Amino acid sequence: MDTLGLRLVVGASAGGHANELLILLDAAQGQWPVEPAAYVTTMEITAQGFARRGKPVHVVGESDRRKPLQAIAVLYRSLRLAWALRPDVVVTTGSMPLAIFSIWCKLFGARIVWIDSVAQIEHMSLSGRVMRHVADLCLAQWPDVAAHYPGVEYAGEVL
Amino acid sequence: MIFVTVGSMFPFDRLIRSVDELVGQGVITEPVIAQIGDGRYEPRHMPFERFLAKPQYDQRMAEARVLLAHAGAGTIALALAHHKPLLVLPRLKRHREHVNDHQLATARKFEQLGHVLVAYDERDIAAKLHELAGFVPRARQADPQRMARRIGAFLSALQASR
Numbered sequence: 001m002d003t004l005g006l007r008l009v010v011g012a013s014a015g016g017h018a019n020e021l022l023i024l025l026d027a028a029q030g031q032w033p034v035e036p037a038a039y040v041t042t043m044e045i046t047a048q049g050f051a052r053r054g055k056p057v058h059v060v061g062e063s064d065r066r067k068p069l070q071a072i073a074v075l076y077r078s079l080r081l082a083w084a085l086r087p088d089v090v091v092t093t094g095s096m097p098l099a100i101f102s103i104w105c106k107l108f109g110a111r112i113v114w115i116d117s118v119a120q121i122e123h124m125s126l127s128g129r130v131m132r133h134v135a136d137l138c139l140a141q142w143p144d145v146a147a148h149y150p151g152v153e154y155a156g157e158v159l
Numbered sequence: 160m161i162f163v164t165v166g167s168m169f170p171f172d173r174l175i176r177s178v179d180e181l182v183g184q185g186v187i188t189e190p191v192i193a194q195i196g197d198g199r200y201e202p203r204h205m206p207f208e209r210f211l212a213k214p215q216y217d218q219r220m221a222e223a224r225v226l227l228a229h230a231g232a233g234t235i236a237l238a239l240a241h242h243k244p245l246l247v248l249p250r251l252k253r254h255r256e257h258v259n260d261h262q263l264a265t266a267r268k269f270e271q272l273g274h275v276l277v278a279y280d281e282r283d284i285a286a287k288l289h290e291l292a293g294f295v296p297r298a299r300q301a302d303p304q305r306m307a308r309r310i311g312a313f314l315s316a317l318q319a320s321r
Binding site for chain 2: 005006008015019020024028031032033034049088113118121122136139141153156159
């Protein structure tokens with residue numbers, strides 16, 4: 001066990017989710033007791049944005065509810081990755097592939113911080129509605145949305 | 160210049176085709192540049208690019224007079240950061256443009272807040288583009304610092320408990 005600090009892994013799907021995470025990480029400079037040890041994303045094109053931050057970036061592949069076969073591949077890759085990384089804590093802005101990864105990490109003992117996307121304006125995402133039962137800290141980015149779900153907090157918005 | 164963007168790599172042919180036709184019909188006379196992602200429809204009346212690296216994307220945005228895009232929260236935020244008038248056409252599930260209709264809610268919300276104009280149907284694009292000329296978007300206040308502090312407090316408590 002690393003006695004120097006928490007092993008923090010952060011992750012986000014390609015596209016808007018990754019943008020939201022990058023904004024959060026910029027805002028977190030000097031605010032967090034630990035820096036991320038690794039990044040998890042879903043496509044190579046997004047990996048470059050995280051790679052600039054100088055830590056390993058792992059790509060688990062893309063999947064959404066329309067593509068069940070890809071979800072199986074993501075399940076497998078994220079399981080292997082969760083075991084290899086065994087983080088103490090995961091911070092993620094979604095979406096489904098990162099929910100899957102987070103659940104594996106949780107099974108291996110990690111604490112989970114789930115941030116539902118700012119695009120979720122009327123209710124939480126499908127993944128978010130599952131993850132609010134899994135996450136140790138669960139944030140929605142609109143006050144009305146957070147108020148609707150027990151245990152979900154509003155703590156500002158990234159954009 | 161009008162910059163039309165699908166906001167990601169996911170196709171949004173309904174937007175691109177509609178704008179291309181308006182250019183072809185002479186309804187839109189201003190130069191238009193399109194970013195079309197993986198779309199099948201290739202514009203015939205306006206220059207286009209499939210993908211743009213982030214610096215080039217930001218540059219297109221900065222150069223544009225107005226923007227026309229999908230109703231992605233990221234795209235809306237970027238337009239607001241550039242203080243550009245933005246017209247959005249929400250991606251719809253029934254056209255298989257997204258997994259659900261959350262862009263409709265996004266569009267309505269940001270429209271109510273005075274940040275964007277919305278074309279709820281592609282046939283409204285021309286009229287709404289006209290309206291966009293006199294539209295001044297309201298600035299948006301986001302607070303990523305607050306979120307970072309909240310998560311920082313969670314991480315510190317976790318660290319202290321070990």
